[in-house]
Amino acid sequence: MTEVPFIAIEGPIGIGKTSLAKRLSDHFNFYLLKEIVEENPFLGKFYDDIDEWSFQTEMFFLCNRFKQLEDIETKYLSQRKPVVADYHISKNMIFAKRTLQADKFEKYEKIYHILTADMPVPNMMIYLHASLDTILNRIQMRGREIEQNIKASYLAQLAEDYEAYMNEFEVMHPDIPVIRINGDEMDFVQYEDDLTKIIEQVQKQLKSFEIVSK
Incomplete structure (x- = not known):
C-alpha cells in the first residue's frame, strides 16, 4: 500500500511556513494543519521575559500540538487523506532546549517523549x-x-538552532526527503515563479506516493 503523504514545513519564526503550507494545500488539495500560535495566552509575556514564562509557553504549545496530531491521525492520515502542516512537533525541543532552565527542561523532555512516542511522523x-x-x-x-x-x-x-536540527534530522532520517528553500533567494509570496519552483520540487517527491496534483 502506498504511504499517505504527510508534509511538514519548518524554519525560524516569520520565515513563511504558514503561507507556503496554505499554497501547497490549495495546489495539491491536501488537508492544511496550522499550528496554534497567537492563541497561546503566555506568548506575549514570553517575548517580554523568556526566563519567567518559557515553561508555561512551551507546555501550552506541546499539549496543543499533541492534540492536533492526534486528530489528524484519526481523521485524515488513517483515512488515507494527505496532510500538509506548517510545523513539525519536534520543533518543541528546539525551543525548549534554548529557553528552559536545566531542571525544567528535564521535566519537559520526559513529558515530550511520553506524548510523542506514537505520534504520526512526516514523510517529507x-x-x-x-x-x-x-x-x-x-x-x-x-x-x-x-x-x-x-x-x-x-x-x-x-x-x-534550526540549522543544526535540520542537519541532524537528515542524518537520523535518511529515508525522509528534505527540501531546503533559501528565503534570501526565493520569495514565494511575492513571486509566482518561485512558488512554481517549490511546487515542482514537492511534486517530484510526491511521485513516490503516487499522488497527482489537481
Whole structure:
C-alpha cells in the first residue's frame, strides 16, 4: 500500500511556513494543519521575559500540538487523506532546549517523549531558512503585535538552532526527503515563479506516493 503523504514545513519564526503550507494545500488539495500560535495566552509575556514564562509557553504549545496530531491521525492520515502542516512537533525541543532552565527542561523532555512516542511522523520535510535581515523584515511585514518585542539575538540563535536540527534530522532520517528553500533567494509570496519552483520540487517527491496534483 502506498504511504499517505504527510508534509511538514519548518524554519525560524516569520520565515513563511504558514503561507507556503496554505499554497501547497490549495495546489495539491491536501488537508492544511496550522499550528496554534497567537492563541497561546503566555506568548506575549514570553517575548517580554523568556526566563519567567518559557515553561508555561512551551507546555501550552506541546499539549496543543499533541492534540492536533492526534486528530489528524484519526481523521485524515488513517483515512488515507494527505496532510500538509506548517510545523513539525519536534520543533518543541528546539525551543525548549534554548529557553528552559536545566531542571525544567528535564521535566519537559520526559513529558515530550511520553506524548510523542506514537505520534504520526512526516514523510517529507520542507525547510525554510534565511538570513537574520530577511527574517526580521518578514516579521515586520506581517505585523503581529506579540512578535514586535522579539530580540534579534534570540532570532539569530534560533536560526542557528534550526540549522543544526535540520542537519541532524537528515542524518537520523535518511529515508525522509528534505527540501531546503533559501528565503534570501526565493520569495514565494511575492513571486509566482518561485512558488512554481517549490511546487515542482514537492511534486517530484510526491511521485513516490503516487499522488497527482489537481
